[in-house]
Amino acid sequence: RSDPDNHPLDYLWQIYPEATAYSGELPKLSDPHAASTTLVLPRNARPGTFHVLLQLTDKGAPPLTRYARIIVNIIP
Numbered sequence: 304r305s306d307p308d309n310h311p312l313d314y315l316w317q318i319y320p321e322a323t324a325y326s327g328e329l330p331k332l333s334d335p336h337a338a339s340t341t342l343v344l345p346r347n348a349r350p351g352t353f354h355v356l357l358q359l360t361d362k363g364a365p366p367l368t369r370y371a372r373i374i375v376n377i378i379p
Contacts, residue, residue, distance in 0.1 A: 310361040316340045317356045319372070325351030330375075342375065350379045 306312060316335040323329070327349040333341035342355065353375055360368040 306361045310363040313360045315358040319354040319356045323353040325353045
C-alpha cells in the first residue's frame with residue numbers, strides 16, 4: 304500500500320488507555336505494524352469502551368503522519 308505520491312507507509316496500531324472507559328484487561332493487537340491487525344479480547348472482557356489509534360507515516364521527504372481513532376464498545 305502507498306500514499307498518493309507512491310511512498311511506502313509505516314503503520315502503528317496502539318491501544319489508547321488514557322481515553323479508555325474500560326476497567327478490565329486491555330485487548331492485544333495481533334500485529335501492531337501491519338496494514339491491518341486483529342483485536343484480541345481477553346476471555347474475561349467486560350462491557351466498556353476503549354480506543355484504538357492508527358498512526359500512519361509515509362516515507363517521503365519530509366515524512367508525513369496521519370492518525371485515525373477507532374472506538375470499540377464491548378456490549379454484554
